[in-house]
Amino acid sequence: MGLQGTGFLLQCYLMLAASMFFHLGEQEEKCIIEEIPEDTLVTGFFLLEPWDVKALSKLPQLGLTVTVKDSNSEIMLSKRYGKFGKFTFTAHTSGQHFLCFKTNSTSFSVFARERLKLHLDVQMGEFTVGHNTDRTKDSMEALENSLRHLTEQMIHITRQQEFQREKEEVFRQISENTNSKVLWWAAVQTSILLVVGFWQMKRLKDFFIEKKLV
């Protein structure tokens, strides 16, 4: 496990080092939004690097706090990691999940505005397409793996569709609500207009008769 684990970590590191990254200032929190259907396993890999490679020695401890909040603002995961790691969680409810990253580096350097690079990779599901080098003998296993991958894709699609149906229902409710509001308030305003108009005329007529102008 030792060598394989190291190989895996090295692989992750190399993959992440070449992946997309964005700036993260110290003590700054950046969030990404993911629409996740329920019962989906989400895995995230990240790598934190200083912006300037030469400054590597000056920053002793790089850490990252990962907070995952679901659509009801409940915190699903809140953990501190070192500069390189992996986090997993399972989404219990369908909806928008907020994955927030915040650095908590413990350096007290004068370069308070130093920025860090955060490499990120978020995956959904357990089985993904693999680069299998030693597959020439194990064609059955390769086939099995791809079938699992396809099944997982289909399950993901079905879950997304269920979620989509719920959202469309909400959308339709909002539209019908707007429609009835428009109708109701238009009727109310017209009746106010008529009532107030009659009241105005009546008051003025009484007033002028009283003042003997008419």
Add this chain to the structure above:
Amino acid sequence: MRCVVSNTRLSISCIRVRTGVSSFFLRSCRLSVFRMHGSLRVLLQVLWAQLLCGWVLGSELTFELPDNAKQCFYEDIIMGTKCTLEFQVVTGGHYDVDCRLEDPDGTTLYKEMKKQYDSFTFTAAKNGTYKFCFSNEFSTFTHKTVYFDFQVGDDPPLFPNENRVTALTQMESACVSIHEALKSVIDYQTHFRLREAQGRSRAEDLNTRVAFWSIGEAIILLVVSISQVVLLRSFFSDKKTTTTRVGS
């Protein structure tokens, strides 16, 4: 789960990013027998996978862009890879954002102001870090949610054909065609999801606006009409003495 890039008019998106990493994990879990040359094999696997994975990276993200803010993303790209950037604004204001893509020397490859969605394909001419930024600096108080998808290179094949001695069997080619079909389904699904989110956001805005303005108008109507009567009465009550003089 893999992504598919399609350059149709509407911005199509991809679902999932990288491969290779979790599959390696699965494979290393299954390797129960640890042989003498295992270490060399692991090293070779790492190097080979890295080489192969160098051209299959891509990312899709949804993030919130506050008003007057600019958010940049960077990616290291090897020369010669075909890349595609697509973005769509999901919620906020007039649903538009500024986008700009620069190569490692700072030359602007793509720059558009106030676009709702767009798709841009280019081939990397140099090695280095490419940067793309989304800016909401023209807006004063609306936060925008932006979705983007940056695809670098091609998708990895379901059955890698490096060590292949025969053509794909019928089962394998069936799997490959199902895989392609499912990828495009996921594609369209994400596109549809974004459109629906945008539509729903507009509907919610409309709803609150209708409620707000209706109540406001009703109140204004009442206030104005009552004050009209009061004002008119106040005119006549002062000039009571003068009108008689004008009449005679």
